[in-house]
Amino acid sequence: MKSLRHAATLGLLVAGGAVVVAGAAVAGLVMSVARRVVTPSERVTDTEVLSIDTSAQVVALGRTPDTQLPGRYGLDLGAAPGYLKIGAVLSEDETSVRRKLLTQVVAGAHVDRHASFSGYYYTAPGELHLPYEDVLVGTAAGPAPAWLFPAASTTWVVQVHGRGATRGECLRAVPVLHAAGLPVLIASYRNDGEGPRTRAGAYALGATEWQDMDAAVGYAVRHGAERIILMGWSMGGAIALQTALSSRYRDVIVGIILDSPVVDWRTVLRFQAEEMKLPDPLPRLAMDALTTDWGARMSGADQAISFDDLDLVARADELTIPTLILHSDDDGFVPSDASHALAQARPDLVTMSTYTVARHTKLWNYDQHRWNDDITIWLRTQGIVPAPEGADTIG
Structure with missing residues (x-):
């Protein structure tokens, strides 16, 4: 597999503006993928809070593979009321899931519609x-x-x-x-x-x-x-x-x-690339880039990463x-x-x-x-x- 440095060097040397632009675009996309791999991610809001019934202490969430899971979980709302513990699934349909609140939410509380579903359960x-x-x-x-x-x-x-x-x-x-x-x-x-x-x-x-x-x-x-x-x-x-x-x-x-x-990590990154529908060469080139000092620096890493190790x-x-x-x-x-x-x-x-x-x-x-x-x-x-x-x- 050609290294990203080799690919980028060839792209710069090939005559023809269109080829140069295409090569630069591919190199930029590869580095973007590599950067995503090593950059600590911010809090991701992956769950929609549809409603909260404070009298029954029940929360309705948008249906996702996580929100329909049996068991006890956490719901990170970021701002107040903060982190909520949630319990059993009470009912569900094609678009929503109703779950028992294990953290009490008082009447009139403002609740953000955008939350993060979490397995932490305990936070402190x-x-x-x-x-x-x-x-x-x-x-x-x-x-x-x-x-x-x-x-x-x-x-x-x-x-x-x-x-x-x-x-x-x-x-x-x-x-x-x-x-x-x-x-x-x-x-x-x-x-x-x-x-x-x-x-x-x-x-x-x-x-x-x-x-x-x-x-x-x-x-x-x-x-x-x-x-x-x-x-x-x-x-x-x-x-x-x-x-x-x-x-x-x-x-x-x-x-x-x-x-x-x-x-x-190769197994993980290939799987995640498929989930994001990234074309096959990109994850391979991104991993190749991260194994070189040059590619690691371009991606924002401190040093090259050996996927073999x-x-x-x-x-x-x-x-x-x-x-x-x-x-x-x-x-x-x-x-x-x-x-x-x-x-x-x-x-x-x-x-x-x-x-x-x-x-x-x-x-x-x-x-x-x-x-x-x-x-x-x-x-x-x-x-x-x-x-x-x-x-x-x-x-």
Whole structure:
């Protein structure tokens, strides 16, 4: 595959104004796609609020693949009344879905019609009613805020959120991990809006962010952790896997838990390009551009990104740590193909729990009991927490 630099150079050298203009247009489009890949996204309003019945505490939403999902979710309205928790689907038709409000909205409240549907459910650590501390993790990029939920065990879980998300994404996992007696450290990382900002302020898709998770692991070790479980959500899965392969503390990492993870970025970006109906050469050229220093700079990234290094299916032989993958086959954003491929490549280490309907990073919301059981049983199977007599196993 020709590099973007080669393509752009040829375009500039070809005689004929039309060809030059066409080449420049293609190069500009390619760089636009590359820039979108590494640029942290703003809050996306993907849900229309049709009405709120404050007497019955019911909200009517425009029907989408997310708003019709069973379970408990969040609705981010940006301004007041802010973040609403929503529950069961009460009724639906071809264009709308009525759901129970779990956060009370008072009569007369102004509610924006444009909202973001979210799987976070919890947005702040105090909502869990568990002891926690605000701590700072020192990273090479600067201090990174983190939440620490202490517990008695010397086996800690270090969690990391996904692309375009914040630490709040990880809060859903704290109750089940805390019930197992495990301290939980939820870390931020460079350019996520909470952690330190680099010069370019762009994502590296896990290629550099893993260093911040490694610093969080170091914090845990310095504060009494003897064993570490890494847990990553979506792009946080890519970060966790890179940490597992490259960490200074590999000897104390005893497990990995991944929810809707990015295991191979090429698979993800090809899928997303198809969803956006981008013609086939564009995602390939954009990824090619990001692998070069020149293309990375043009896209706004701090440095070139190696998609080979981020491909854990190709690097499956390097994996040495027991791993639990939780993924929905109709994820809708990060396809489960690479997760299945990694599980097939390393059945000795990887346990795959496959969901349907749940979509991206909403497995807990869709079926909290199964999700909690999957994690608890895996922890017992690995000997991380004691298993009661007659306990089930997964795998």
